[in-house]
Amino acid sequence: MSAPPLLEIERVSKFFGSVIALQDISTKVEAAAVTCVLGDNGAGKSTLIKIFSGVHQHDAGEFRVEGEPVRLSSPREALDRGIATVYQDLAVVRLMPVWRNFFLGSEITKGKGPFARLDVEAMRKITKSELLAMGIDLRDVDQPIGTLSGGERQCVAIARAVYFGAKVLILDEPTAALGVKQAGVVLKYIIQARERGLGVVFITHNPHHAYPVGDRFMLLKRGRSLGDFAKDEITREELTALMAGGAELEELSHELERGGGAAAAAAHELEAVGAQLGASAAEEHLGLSGEGQEK
Amino acid sequence: MTTTLPPPPTAAADERVAQISLVRRLVLRPEIGSLIGAAVLFILFAILSSNFYSLAGISNWLDPASLFGIMAVAVALLMIGGHFDLSAGVLTGTAGLATAIMTTQWGLNIWVALLVSLAICLGVGFANGYLVTRTGLPSFIITLAMFLMLQGLNLAVTKLITGTVSVGGMATVPYYDTVRPIFAAKINIFGVDFKIQIVWWIVVTAIGAWVLSRTRFGNWTFATGGDPVAARNVGVPAKRTTITLFMTVGACAWLVGTLKLIEQTSVQTSQGFGEELIYIVAAVIGGCLLTGGYGSVIGASIGALIFGMTNQGIVYAGLDSDWFKFFLGAMLLLAVLANQVVRRYAEQTKR
Numbered sequence: 001m002s003a004p005p006l007l008e009i010e011r012v013s014k015f016f017g018s019v020i021a022l023q024d025i026s027t028k029v030e031a032a033a034v035t036c037v038l039g040d041n042g043a044g045k046s047t048l049i050k051i052f053s054g055v056h057q058h059d060a061g062e063f064r065v066e067g068e069p070v071r072l073s074s075p076r077e078a079l080d081r082g083i084a085t086v087y088q089d090l091a092v093v094r095l096m097p098v099w100r101n102f103f104l105g106s107e108i109t110k111g112k113g114p115f116a117r118l119d120v121e122a123m124r125k126i127t128k129s130e131l132l133a134m135g136i137d138l139r140d141v142d143q144p145i146g147t148l149s150g151g152e153r154q155c156v157a158i159a160r161a162v163y164f165g166a167k168v169l170i171l172d173e174p175t176a177a178l179g180v181k182q183a184g185v186v187l188k189y190i191i192q193a194r195e196r197g198l199g200v201v202f203i204t205h206n207p208h209h210a211y212p213v214g215d216r217f218m219l220l221k222r223g224r225s226l227g228d229f230a231k232d233e234i235t236r237e238e239l240t241a242l243m244a245g246g247a248e249l250e251e252l253s254h255e256l257e258r259g260g261g262a263a264a265a266a267a268h269e270l271e272a273v274g275a276q277l278g279a280s281a282a283e284e285h286l287g288l289s290g291e292g293q294e295k
Numbered sequence: 296m297t298t299t300l301p302p303p304p305t306a307a308a309d310e311r312v313a314q315i316s317l318v319r320r321l322v323l324r325p326e327i328g329s330l331i332g333a334a335v336l337f338i339l340f341a342i343l344s345s346n347f348y349s350l351a352g353i354s355n356w357l358d359p360a361s362l363f364g365i366m367a368v369a370v371a372l373l374m375i376g377g378h379f380d381l382s383a384g385v386l387t388g389t390a391g392l393a394t395a396i397m398t399t400q401w402g403l404n405i406w407v408a409l410l411v412s413l414a415i416c417l418g419v420g421f422a423n424g425y426l427v428t429r430t431g432l433p434s435f436i437i438t439l440a441m442f443l444m445l446q447g448l449n450l451a452v453t454k455l456i457t458g459t460v461s462v463g464g465m466a467t468v469p470y471y472d473t474v475r476p477i478f479a480a481k482i483n484i485f486g487v488d489f490k491i492q493i494v495w496w497i498v499v500t501a502i503g504a505w506v507l508s509r510t511r512f513g514n515w516t517f518a519t520g521g522d523p524v525a526a527r528n529v530g531v532p533a534k535r536t537t538i539t540l541f542m543t544v545g546a547c548a549w550l551v552g553t554l555k556l557i558e559q560t561s562v563q564t565s566q567g568f569g570e571e572l573i574y575i576v577a578a579v580i581g582g583c584l585l586t587g588g589y590g591s592v593i594g595a596s597i598g599a600l601i602f603g604m605t606n607q608g609i610v611y612a613g614l615d616s617d618w619f620k621f622f623l624g625a626m627l628l629l630a631v632l633a634n635q636v637v638r639r640y641a642e643q644t645k646r
Contacts, residue, residue, distance in 0.1 A: 091528035093521035095588045096514075104518050105530035107511045117509045 004067030005030045006168050006199040007052065007083070012061035014047055020223050021047040024061070027218040027228045029168055029199040034190060036202045036210035038243055039220030045203050048220070049170050052201060053085040054078035082167035086174065090157045094146030098138060099127040101145045102160050126163070134159045134192050151182035155189045162193060169193055170201040175209050187213050207243045211236045219243065325582025326594030328633045332580065332626065333601050340608035347611045350487040357489065360603025361496035362551050364596045366570070367577035368503040369547035371595030374578050375507070376540045377520030377587030378427060378434035382419065382441035383544050384571035388449050390416050390552025391562035395462035396453065405470050413549045419445070420545025424538030442571065450564045463561030471557075478557035492554045496596070499547065503592035516540065521588025576623060577602055580630040601626065 007029040014022040022044045029035045039045045050056040051063065054072035062069055065081050072078045075085070092101045103123050109116045127141045136155055145153060154174050161169055171190065175183035190213050193200055204210050210217060217234060219226035219242055226242055227234075340347040347356075366383060373380055390412050397408035423441055427434045453462060465471060481488040507513040515536045518526035526533050548567075556562050579585065580601055581594025605623065609616050 087528070089525065089528075091525040093518045093525050093588065095521045096517050100514055100517065104514060104526070107514055109511060116511070117505075118511065118514065120509070 003031070004064065006066060007201070008064040008067075009051075009058075010062045010064075012051065012058045012063060014044075014051060014056060015059050022051075022058075022220075022223050025218075025220070025225050026061075027216065027225075029201055030215070031167070031199050032194055032197045033215040034194050034200040034202055034213050035216045035218065036204060036214035037218050037220060038204060038207060038210055038239075040205055040243075042222070043220040044223040045205075045220055046172070047223075049085065049172055049201065049203055052078070052168075052170055053083060082165055083170065084161035084164070084166035084168070085170040085172065086154070086157045086161055087172050088174075088176065090153055092145050092153055092157060095144050097142045098131075098145050098148070098156060099124050099141040102127040102130070102141075102156060102163075106164060130159050130163045131156065133196075134162075134189055149182060149185075150178050151185040154178075154186050158189055158193060162196065162198065166198060168199045168201065170203070172203050173205070174202070175204060175206065183209060205243075207236070207239045211239055325589060325591040326597060327582075328630060329581045329594045329597040329601065332630070333597050333604070336601060336604050336608065340604060340612055343608075343612035347608055350485055352607070352611060354487050354489050356603045356607035357493050357600075358603070359606050360600045361490070361492045362554065363570070363573055363577055363602055364496040364599035365492075365499045365547050365551050365554075366544075366574045367581070367595040367599040368499050368592050369544040370574040371578035371581060371583050371590055371592050372503060372507060372516060373540045373544055374575070374583040374585070375520050375587060375590040376516045376537060377523065378537060378540065379438060379575065380423060380541065380544045381435065381438040381571050382423065382445055383438075383548055383574055384567040384569060385442055385445045385449060386416060386419055386545065386548035386567065387552040387555070387570070388562065388564065388566035388568065389419070389445050390549040391556035391566060392449055392453055392462060392564065394553065394556055395465060395562050396456055398468045399462060399464045400456055405468050405474055409474070409553060412553070413546065416545040416549035416552075417542050418545070420542035420548075421538060423544075424541030427541070428534040428537050446568060449566075453564045460564045461561055465556060465560035474557055478554050490558070492558075495550065495554065496599075499550070500592060500596040507592050512536065512539070517588060519587075573602060573623075576627050579634070580626060582630075582634060584634060585631075598630075 005028040009028070010026050011024045012022060012026070013020070013024060025044075025048065027035060027037075037045055037048060047056060051058050051072075054075045054077050057071050057073065063072075064070065065072075065083070070081075072081070072083075078085070093104065096104070099120075100123075103126075108119045108122050108126075110119045111117050124141050128138065131138055131141075134155055136152060136159070145156065148156065158169065158171070158174075174186050174190075178186060187209060190200055190202060194213075194215075202210065202213065215231050216229065217231070217239060218228045219239075229239075337348075344352075346352045366387070370380060370383055393412040393415050394405075394408045397403040397411060398405050403411070419441065423434070423438055426432070426437045430437070450460065454460065478491070480491040482491060482494070483489075507516060515526065515531045515533070518529075518531050519533045519536045523533050552562075552567070555566065577598030578590065578595040580598035581591055581596065583590030583595065602623070605626075606619060609619050609622070
């Protein structure tokens with residue numbers, strides 16, 4: 001019998017008053033594996049990561065950390081158990097040097113009492129070597145972090161979480177605001193983190209980002225699970241089709257056709273794009289944002 | 296998925312980048328503008344008047360520079376932490392008045408009075424910081440209210456107790472002689488007296504610069520001013536940092552008020568009024584961004600030096616001193632424009 005998964009949820013539900021935010025959700029995060037949580041806006045992705053990171057508590061079902069049933073009462077407790085969350089804003093201060101950002105809030109000091117001072121050399125060195133281990137070769141860790149690209153900043157945030165003892169890394173839509181190339185860079189670091197033995201929870205609405213790096217895929221829709229698959233149980237096409245929600249897309253193109261003229265043209269375009277890219281990308285293309293249902 | 300990585304830079308290219316980054320780093324020092332400004336002003340006034348660079352002349356313009364410099368250091372730290380304190384000027388008056396009233400009117404021991412006065416100043420700083428962090432209102436408004444209240448209190452309470460708008464007679468207070476060496480001594484260098492407040496200024500600047508660049512608190516100050524939400528998310532006690540910074544301003548206001556009171560042996564109710572803006576001017580000339588998160592304590596001190604040199608230099612140069620405020624305003628404008636350029640440069644994505 002192998003070690004229990006780092007994180008495991010079984011039939012977890014979460015209610016906000018009468019709103020069912022999540023119902024009967026099950027998945028697991030193994031060490032050295034990437035679990036992708038896919039879903040559109042309002043699907044319950046953020047509620048799920050908030051349960052993982054201790055911001056919210058589940059109302060039903062079971063949440064196990066390394067086999068032990070838990071209810072995390074605060075982000076601090078999650079951190080103490082090695083669950084680190086990298087939010088979209090990354091929690092970096094743009095004008096501060098990279099190394100100061102890396103150690104912000106957990107600075108290394110030497111000396112005692114009022115003479116305690118920053119161990120600048122050690123922090124510079126650690127920052128440089130930790131980033132190097134993630135595959136980022138910075139010439140100068142003294143440059144303001146705002147001078148790095150979006151993808152690189154994301155990676156500094158990841159490296160920071162790894163250095164401060166994360167066993168599970170939760171990434172909230174790390175590729176959402178990035179261009180194709182930068183997103184590729186971030187995906188590379190997700191694999192890097194996996195190879196260092198971490199369990200990664202990768203939240204995204206893009207199956208094309210999820211499929212190449214994921215070992216397990218959990219699809220959310222309106223607070224319910226559409227399925228929880230290991231990589232060998234699902235193909236990229238099936239994943240994309242599930243995300244697209246085929247029937248709905250068809251309905252949408254019918255509606256647009258009824259509009260006639262330009263809308264009909266848009267509907268044709270939508271079908272074409274949908275066939276190529278998968279519907280979620282197409283919906284974005286048209287500026288439609290799923291059900292838009294937020295807790 | 297294909298990830299294209301940039302090819303590793305060749306050694307030659309890397310060297311060139313390093314050279315550019317050296318210049319960049321120099322230009323990006325927040326205090327560089329004020330340093331150049333101070334050098335230019337010194338040369339300018341030295342050409343206009345030989346008295347300006349005589350020892351007596353230097354002592355003369357270091358005098359106002361040192362008092363403003365002490366405050367500029369505290370105000371710069373606060374500005375880097377993302378806040379203003381408009382009550383800092385009148386608080387120096389409050390400090391002096393409190394000590395003077397407690398000793399000359401109520402007969403309190405001068406050392407005890409100084410401690411009580413310090414407690415009052417720290418209390419005002421705490422109140423400012425607590426209200427700002429608790430309400431989330433702009434510190435501009437909170438400290439503007441504090442400024443007006445203190446101004447009123449300075450006048451009303453002093454008049455209520457003494458019947459006049461000034462308190463004097465400090466020289467006759469018991470144990471005044473034990474305080475004087477600390478706050479009003481003169482140091483003779485080649486026959487010219489230099490006031491001890493210059494030493495205080497240097498000490499405060501050195502401590503401020505060290506704390507800002509080499510301690511956790513300094514790191515937190517930058518972070519709190521640069522992005523308070525991000526700072527809190529990584530565990531920086533942002534509220535505590537802000538309150539401590541306001542209390543630092545209070546402590547420095549007490550020091551400046553005390554230095555003035557002990558040296559002049561009297562204090563006016565109007566003392567410090569209007570000076571709060573000069574502290575901010577000095578901090579901005581020294582490279583502090585109005586939006587917080589960036590700046591330098593040493594720069595702010597040099598900003599105060601520029602203020603002192605201009606203040607006295609105009610007189611030495613035989614110019615009409617009515618022009619002083621115009622020069623100050625023009626320098627402020629130049630400094631802000633230069634800062635904006637530097638900030639854009641610093642935030643550029645490309646290197």
